[in-house]
Amino acid sequence: MNPAFPFPAITGHDNAKKAILCALASDEIRTLLITGERGTAKSTLARSIRTLVAGKQVLTVPQNITYDRLLGTVDLETAVSCGKIRLTPGILEQGNCQILYADDINLMDEGIVQNLLSAAENGRFSLEREGFSRSIATRFLLVATMDPDEGELTPGQMDRFDLCVRLDPIDDEEKRGEIVRRHLRFNQAPDEFSRGFSPAAKDLEEKLVSARERLPYVSIPDGHAGLISSLCLELGVAGQRGDLAVARAAKALAALDGRDEVVFDDIKLAALLALDHRRREIPDSPPPPLPPQDNKDPDKENDQEPEPPDPETPPRQDPPQQPETADRPEQTPPAPPPPAEQVFEIGSTFDVIRYLDEKSKKATSRQKSGRRTRVLSVDSSGHYRSFRLPDKNRNDIAVDATLRAAAPYQRIRERNGLAISVKKPDLREKVREKKVAHTILFLVDASGSMGVRRRMVEVKGAILSLLVDAYQKRDRIGLMIFRGTGARLLLPPTRSSDIAARMLRTIPTGGMTPLTTGLSEAHQVLTRGKFAGAGENKSIVILTDGRVNVPVNNGPPYHELSDLARDIAGCGIRFVVVDTESGFPRLNRARALAGDLEAPCLRLEDLKNRGLAASVQDFIYNTR
């Protein structure tokens, strides 16, 4: 195994290092997430944990993991040789008392992430597959990394992380230089480099040992416990996980510092580590400099007594604290403590919030991107998620599952010299999942009707803004216009924003309105040839007022249109009609078209605030 970069040799990122030490010091902290942009040493930091925990293993949970390896499965070899069903433990069970490390957790299969997180949190998981029905106890620390630019976890998943730290690139010239120097030296002679840092690593290990010993005796003064709950309320943290995590982290910080009592600064840092990712709304404006006069929560009134003691003075010595009550701080005192016991003043909640705001400024300035849509794949591409009894002739056999299914019968079957004989009822096929890209084709009326200019500006803006987003989602966007006697594919569906910008510089307008031709050709673009690929989500967004005045087969234009629309409705392509009709009287022809296409109909006039791109996204990315 190639050596990991030594933990003490990592420059900067002090809070992240503290978070890691907290997680290693406390058994109650079970999940830690490290986020940051690309190239900010997320993985280096996570992997360096290996250099701190001599007695423990760090098990990697790779991107390619399947459920059988996560949860455990039938042991093939014993099943074949003795006909016995025995469980091979999966990574969750192997990880008992160890550390699990998952890189880029936001790219992983959602079910895998869910299983990892709940097993970490509950200290056990249930195995219900292949004839096993068990509940297995396991305790591990999960360390995960992610780059939020590649998609976020759901708020529920985020909440399951006890601690979360964000790494920012270091701007200081000297430190950056030191990073380069250390990295190069490590590359040249990893062993020698690590040896140079081994005294520091030893110190940290010893610190961790004594912190673990001390931790059960660390207590949180009552007043500070109140501070924690009022912080969580103030920040809109849902549920109790946040309160618990702050308390646990604060205790671990105190223990690492060699103290038996949590102080204000512990809570401040613990709040940053445990609450920042759980905040519901991030205030647009900084919190008020003065605490609000009327407190919404009457229960908290006592805690927030604006009584003297300044945060500078150390908290007063509390009566001897029982360690078991300190574990669940939000429930500590059954009766509200007398005001004289208060060790924080009303402003300290806002001190901490201001501190968090300052620290998370950078994170909020970036646009957030959602997770990509995932669907079950129908061909044999995509991530092998699970298996099932085959329903069709698909030829995508899940060999491992099939063999496991066959294994127990081997002792009674005729084997013809093979080790395993497989019969038809054993067959299992793979269920694969893949992330899908969307292909969105805009079909726009460019005839000489009213408001064509404005419509074009709107469409162009929408396409470009969707393409900028397509960086992450890998969608293809195209544009087809219809005018005069025909339709023209002005921009074949593309992922490149550069090409789109170039090709959309001029858009010809004017002439008659051959809507039927446009619709039929747009449909063809997405169903034939290059863009016909299966497994993609395809949508056509039609911007029209629904008028048509060019017949295709010399029939009545509206009949032709309606026939075509009903014909192609429900063929797997999603349609969105954007009605461009404005003014009075209204003919509502677009609405009729939408009805034929079984499509939602939006009014361009009503979209002004939301913008075309955002409205289209709403319809296309949210499966109805």
Next chain:
Amino acid sequence: MNGSNPVYPFSAIVGQEDMKDALLANIVFPSIGGVLIRGEKGTAKSTTVRALADLLPERDVIKGCIFRCSPSDTRNLCESCRNRVAGNGQPECEPARMRVVELPLCATEDRVAGTLDIEHAITQGQKKFEPGVLASANGNILYVDEVNLLDDHIVDLLLDAAAMGVNFVEREGISYSHPARFLLVGTMNPEEGDLRPQLLDRFGLVVDVMGERDSARRSEVVKRRLAFERDPVAFCRQYETEQQALRERILAAQEMAACMEADDRLIDTAVKVSLALGVDGHRSDLTLVKTAIAFAALDGVEWVGREHVLKAAGLSLPHRMRRRPFEESRADLGSVKALIAECYGSP
């Protein structure tokens, strides 16, 4: 060579200096992290990569190892080689040439990461790991044509392995890990869509190639190609001296780069440039420094000079600049040159 079809010699490739430089730098300093070649079809991308693999001298690998572990690199051995080395010390070796392993666009996840060996399971009733593309790529060049069209989850696997140098497989009843250290070379046509920024950042260097514009050189390209096709063996013989000289230059540079220290001026410059450009993360500093060292070593000089830094900056920075949509990212390179000139003095 080796009796098989002769490969077009590296030294006979006309022009495309940036591409050649970027590839050579990676050979000298493998941790630079690969090359992404952007450009149209028919610009000698794949020819150059294959020629490079053929040019490199054979190296010793442990006999019979499917991952071709190197006996001298004891830290990155696969499980069975580790046991063999621990058991009887000096394992038997055999020479092996660097290969170009292709990752086709249609590759499935199990073929890339490796999976359960079906035949072994059915005939022996035992689980065995069947190595995939990442296993073949260890110690070789992993060539991904049109990397921007690769399926996302395959890209994720690739990044995972490339970042750690190890491929961890936990699938289909198999739990296995093996070294996966390779030179990643990707090609793409930017017109077909952009690359995910995260993947882009993982490529150490990026080269934009264009077809030869000079008509005399264009005809030289054709002339040489035709000569090669007429009589490949004779054509290769003609370039053998040059090939040998280049081979020796690479070997010398590898040795030199391994013990070269980055001086303060180089590191300061790299940091200043990165900060001035506002690039994401720290990879740009590191890549710039390593590439500059590799170029100095290829020139056979102990000290990194201005021209080395300039050349390295041109290959390691453009794709890492924060790009505003619809703008050419090249614009800022002028200011980089000015900064470098400030640190290193004008020519």
